[in-house]
Every structure is written in C-alpha cells, then in structure tokens.
Amino acid sequence: MAALTPAVPDEVEVLLLVEAALAWVLDNPDLPAVEDTLGMAEQFTHYGRIAADKLRTQCLSIPADSDAGCGAQATLSEAARRLNLKPLAPSAAPRSAAHRARNLARLVKALNRAMDQVSEEQAQSRPVQTPLRR
Template sequence: MAALTAGVPDKVEILALVESALAWDLNGGILPTGNDALRMAEQFADYGRIVADDLRTLVLSIPADSDVAIRAQATLSEASRRLPLPPPPDTPRAAGRRAQNLARLVQGLCRAAGRITEEQARTVRRTPQQATQKGTLE
C-alpha cells in the first residue's frame, strides 16, 4: 500500500476506528458527538481514497475477467460514488451513519486488496509448476 499522508492514521489505527464506529448503536443508546463522528468519517474517506488508489493499481496485475478483479471493480465503483460525498448535517445520528457507512466501505476496500494479493500469490505458485510441466516428455 502507498505511504499515508500526514494526518491520516495507518491501517492498524483505521481498523481500530472502524471497529469503534461500527459498534455505535445509532438507533438508541449513547450517540457519538457530531464532531467526533464527522472527524472519523473524514479519516475513513481519506484512508479510503488511498486504499482505492492502491486497489486500482493492484487490479491491473490480475486478469480483468477473474472473479476477484470483477468484485474489486465493483468495490471501486462504490468507492468512487461514496468517498466524494459532502459531509452530512452536523447531527450525531447523521454523522454517525456517514462514519459507519464509510467504515464498511474501508473494510470492503481492504478486503478487496487482500483478495487480489492472495490471487497474485496463487498465480505465482502456479506459474513455476506450469513451466516445469512444459519441459517434460510424456
């Protein structure tokens, strides 16, 4: 993944914030402050843009018609629609929903990047075996 810009938490910090945001009960209980939720939403959006940029590059390394690439493209399409949305009104519930939605998007982007990395590893493992089989006589 690309180096993070100043002010954007690293992956471990973001994933901890994601878990925290997803644990909020926005239909009752204690809501986060609007400012806290908006700040987290902004961090998720910033991190999401970085991961989406990296994911676009990763997708190019696998066959475009593979299931993994098709799913990653769908996730990238969703990210392109949701990451640039303006902040919601400064109400705790609206800001909390925005933060939770972006948290889920960050999870999806990270999951897609992980799947592509796994696909690349499988391809590398298969390639040497195929090369050896080409030289064998039957």
C-alpha cells in the first residue's frame, strides 16, 4: 500500500547533498550524471517546500518590518519562484541539470539561514520571565 503523504527528506542527508552540489565546478566536464543531479534537485525542491512552510509559520510571530522578517520575506519570495519551476527533462544537458541543482542548493541554505535568523529574533523578543516569589 502506498503512503498517503510523501516521505519527508532526511535533513542531514539533504544538507550533505547541498554541500556536495555547491562544491561542483560547473566548467568541469566530470559533472555527476544528469539523472543524479535531477534527483538531487527534486530532493532540494521537496525539502525547500517544507522549509518555506516552516519559515512562513515562524514569521507570524515576529514583526514583519524587523530585519529578520524582511530577510525572510525576500527569501520566501525567491522560494516561491524557484520551487515551482517545471522540472528539467531527463534529456537535459549535464551542465543545465547541475545549475538547477546548485541554485536549489543555494536556496535551501538561504531558507535555513532565514529560519535561524527568525528563531533568533523570536528568542530576543520573548519577555524574560522572573520566577514568582513565595
């Protein structure tokens, strides 16, 4: 029986793939196979959608005009554009596939960075609670 919800990508695995994609030299003819890079792009897209949803939710608890809020909104705008691109065909050129995967890897990093900044903003804006005296 097929799962009703798609499997959530393993974050550690995705982040390792992000670092691998960012290390590619795109002018090098020894790029990974197109099917591998398109698979990575698919994983980055799936993970990016989940991360963008989390970031959107996080942003509800901070002022929209804060530095973290403005940065997060810019990242979410870019995510809305890139995460909804039509997938490349399996017949794509290796360099085109690598570019797509690499750009999505950069987006994943930006989404994670924005989530960290928003989390930091949330922590700073929480009122400090002092223990009640008895």
